[in-house]
Amino acid sequence: MKNTCLLPCLLTAALFTGCLQAAPAKLADFQVATTRAHVSLSLPVYPLTADQVKTQATQSIKTADAELAVLAAQDPAKLTFASTFGAYDTITAKVTGAYLIAGTIAESALDKGMRDTANEVTVTLQEWGVALDYREDLYRPLKALADSKPVLDGEQQRLVDEQMRTFRRAGLALPAAERAEVERLRKDLAGLTTQFAVNINEVRSPLDFTAAELAGVPPSFLDSPGVKQADGRYRVMANITWHYQAIMENADNADVRRRVITARFQLARETNTAVLSKLVVLRADIAHRLGYATWADYQIETRMAKNGAAAVKFEEDLVSGLQPKFEGEMATLRALKAAQTGQADAKLEIADIAYYTNKLKKEKYSVDVEALRVYFPYQATLEGMFAIYQKIFGLKFTAVEPPYVWAPGVQLYVVADSATGVPMGAFYLDMFPRDGKFNHFACFDQKLGGLLADGSYDLPVAALLCNFPVPSADKPSLLKHADVEILFHEFGHVMHAMLSRSRFAAQGGFNVPLDFVEAPSQMLENWVWDKAVLDTFAADYRDPSKKIPAETIAALVKARQAIEGYNTRRQLSIGLLDLSLHTLSADGAWTADVVKIVNDTTARVAIASPPDTFWAAFIGHLAGYDAGYYGYLWAKVMSIDMASEFRKAPGGFLDEKVGRRLRDEVYGVGNTRDVAVSVEKFLGRPRSQQPFLDYVGIKQ
Numbered sequence: 001m002k003n004t005c006l007l008p009c010l011l012t013a014a015l016f017t018g019c020l021q022a023a024p025a026k027l028a029d030f031q032v033a034t035t036r037a038h039v040s041l042s043l044p045v046y047p048l049t050a051d052q053v054k055t056q057a058t059q060s061i062k063t064a065d066a067e068l069a070v071l072a073a074q075d076p077a078k079l080t081f082a083s084t085f086g087a088y089d090t091i092t093a094k095v096t097g098a099y100l101i102a103g104t105i106a107e108s109a110l111d112k113g114m115r116d117t118a119n120e121v122t123v124t125l126q127e128w129g130v131a132l133d134y135r136e137d138l139y140r141p142l143k144a145l146a147d148s149k150p151v152l153d154g155e156q157q158r159l160v161d162e163q164m165r166t167f168r169r170a171g172l173a174l175p176a177a178e179r180a181e182v183e184r185l186r187k188d189l190a191g192l193t194t195q196f197a198v199n200i201n202e203v204r205s206p207l208d209f210t211a212a213e214l215a216g217v218p219p220s221f222l223d224s225p226g227v228k229q230a231d232g233r234y235r236v237m238a239n240i241t242w243h244y245q246a247i248m249e250n251a252d253n254a255d256v257r258r259r260v261i262t263a264r265f266q267l268a269r270e271t272n273t274a275v276l277s278k279l280v281v282l283r284a285d286i287a288h289r290l291g292y293a294t295w296a297d298y299q300i301e302t303r304m305a306k307n308g309a310a311a312v313k314f315e316e317d318l319v320s321g322l323q324p325k326f327e328g329e330m331a332t333l334r335a336l337k338a339a340q341t342g343q344a345d346a347k348l349e350i351a352d353i354a355y356y357t358n359k360l361k362k363e364k365y366s367v368d369v370e371a372l373r374v375y376f377p378y379q380a381t382l383e384g385m386f387a388i389y390q391k392i393f394g395l396k397f398t399a400v401e402p403p404y405v406w407a408p409g410v411q412l413y414v415v416a417d418s419a420t421g422v423p424m425g426a427f428y429l430d431m432f433p434r435d436g437k438f439n440h441f442a443c444f445d446q447k448l449g450g451l452l453a454d455g456s457y458d459l460p461v462a463a464l465l466c467n468f469p470v471p472s473a474d475k476p477s478l479l480k481h482a483d484v485e486i487l488f489h490e491f492g493h494v495m496h497a498m499l500s501r502s503r504f505a506a507q508g509g510f511n512v513p514l515d516f517v518e519a520p521s522q523m524l525e526n527w528v529w530d531k532a533v534l535d536t537f538a539a540d541y542r543d544p545s546k547k548i549p550a551e552t553i554a555a556l557v558k559a560r561q562a563i564e565g566y567n568t569r570r571q572l573s574i575g576l577l578d579l580s581l582h583t584l585s586a587d588g589a590w591t592a593d594v595v596k597i598v599n600d601t602t603a604r605v606a607i608a609s610p611p612d613t614f615w616a617a618f619i620g621h622l623a624g625y626d627a628g629y630y631g632y633l634w635a636k637v638m639s640i641d642m643a644s645e646f647r648k649a650p651g652g653f654l655d656e657k658v659g660r661r662l663r664d665e666v667y668g669v670g671n672t673r674d675v676a677v678s679v680e681k682f683l684g685r686p687r688s689q690q691p692f693l694d695y696v697g698i699k700q
């Protein structure tokens with residue numbers, strides 16, 4: 001927003017210093033600044049009962065349907081951008097708003113009835129949103145306007161292009177008969193996709209072992225409920241990941257490990273091999289009918305990579321880039337096996353990897369992560385992170401008295417530009433666990449930003465739902481280093497939400513390509529591995545003069561890097577088997593041997609699977625995130641590349657110039673332009689995989 005610069009700095013600076021000294025500020029205290037800057041800071045309306053949850057959702061759909069009916073019924077001769085695409089964005093954003101609030105209530109309300117109702121209405125709202133893409137009555141006026149090729153600015157044109165692309169992808173550009181056929185195939189696809197997931201959820205694979213066979217496995221596993229059987233043997237469920245890991249990392253008996261990994265890699269094989277073959281054929285067929293060479297091209301079109309070939313090239317480049325590190329790690333693990341077994345020519349198998357990795361970490365890279373907690377008391381860590389983000393992004397956070405909270409202890413902050421004092425958004429913090437609350441860590445958008453009809457900017461609101469350890473009677477909440485990393489990551493999403501300044505809701509906040517959305521937050525994880533950053537806030541809570549020793553941080557980095565080459569190649573093997581299955585042509589898919597494709601790719605990129613297995617049958621991502629697994633690494637590699645700009649800046653990870661560039665070129669513009677352009681503008685150069693290879697430890 002240009003007009004934010006018009007505000008006299010002194011006046012607002014005085015306003016904000018005043019707010020700091022008094023007890024919690026009030027939202028009304030920001031009124032002067034918001035009015036002068038033509039921004040609007042209003043919080044979402046939170047329903048207070050299950051009935052209200054339902055009414056609010058139903059009402060939002062009713063209103064939107066009525067408004068969309070007006071849009072659809074317009075005189076074709078009088079269409080304008082504002083009456084078509086502009087209106088569509090505004091109308092649908094309101095339903096998105098209702099969806100965001102229902103989604104938050106489903107995960108956070110104290111009352112179970114409210115949570116259940118909210119869960120139901122999120123499904124209804126989501127289905128309504130999906131059905132929009134198939135509505136011909138809306139497609140007609142929007143297409144008519146697009147075809148008239150009006151003179152539009154860049155953001156408007158992008159909104160038009162992406163919306164028309166959505167309709168085309170839904171099949172609306174096809175003749176009626178062909179469209180009906182695609183719809184029929186999509187129904188089959190949805191059914192099979194569900195079937196694939198159900199088969200994974202339902203499969204069980206128990207294996208019983210004697211205590212002697214399980215030598216090396218810790219009591220924490222053996223004493224777990226349900227493990228010890230009446231006959232004195234121990235039951236390992238190969239389908240339960242932590243069971244599987246406990247054996248693979250600890251069982252000294254190689255044959256036991258082999259049996260467990262073979263059982264794991266055979267899970268759902270009987271059912272899902274056929275399902276996956278059919279899925280691959282159906283997807284290739286649908287893509288072909290919609291005008292794409294492959295399913296990967298169809299899926300990836302809306303993402304940063306843009307097509308299947310670019311995703312494959314990205315992954316293959318990493319496979320070769322990692323080769324020396326990967327080989328070195330395999331040699332280290334093999335040497336450990338040779339030493340333990342006394343066989344100089346011992347061969348490393350897949351059943352050995354986790355076991356010798358665990359040994360290596362214990363013997364060579366042991367770091368007592370529990371002991372590090374004393375450096376990370378929750379409140380000091382939060383304030384330390386706030387100070388860093390305020391500094392690098394040029395912001396000021398002010399705690400305000402929340403007009404309403406969904407649970408005791410929830411806090412509200414207003415984010416303002418530190419130079420002008422102009423508010424930019426607000427965020428809630430709901431940081432500790434309670435019964436019935438969402439049990440991970442995530443940022444929930446509460447309201448998207450966007451331009452209002454009166455020309456003012458409606459500011460975004462976000463909420464962080466976390467589960468940090470609760471304080472005890474004699475100790476504050478003490479975080480693990482991994483918790484601190486999560487905090488920096490999740491708060492990165494809050495920054496993304498706050499700093500976005502797109503005119504249209506469809507181009508703001510997290511409405512960026514799926515293979516990009518995590519990158520800025522992943523980038524901020526790098527901060528907690530840097531001594532200069534940690535020294536700004538991490539100190540022993542019993543004696544704050546004690547900082548984390550440099551060698552401890554170095555040891556943490558070494559431990560992380562120890563087996564990163566293999567771990568990345570394993571991820572690449574999933575990404576590439578996924579892409580291999582989804583870069584088949586419609587004809588090729590009919591005759592493809594999915595088992596061979598998967599096993600060959602795995603053996604080439606990581607390490608051969610046990611004989612007579614098919615692990616893809618148990619990879620849930622292949623139904624739902626298909627042709628998308630590469631995205632994890634795509635975003636990660638980009639995040640490390642972006643972090644390298646801070647690393648080499650004069651101020652390091654606290655450099656304000658680089659921070660400002662990130663705010664302006666990436667967060668601020670959101671999806672108003674191609675994200676690849678934004679990232680390169682931030683970097684000031686083309687993207688590179690080299691910083692990621694350095695991060696993995698390729699230079700060792």
Ligand SMILES: [Zn+2]
Pocket residue numbers: 489490493518521
């Ligand atoms: Zn994230």
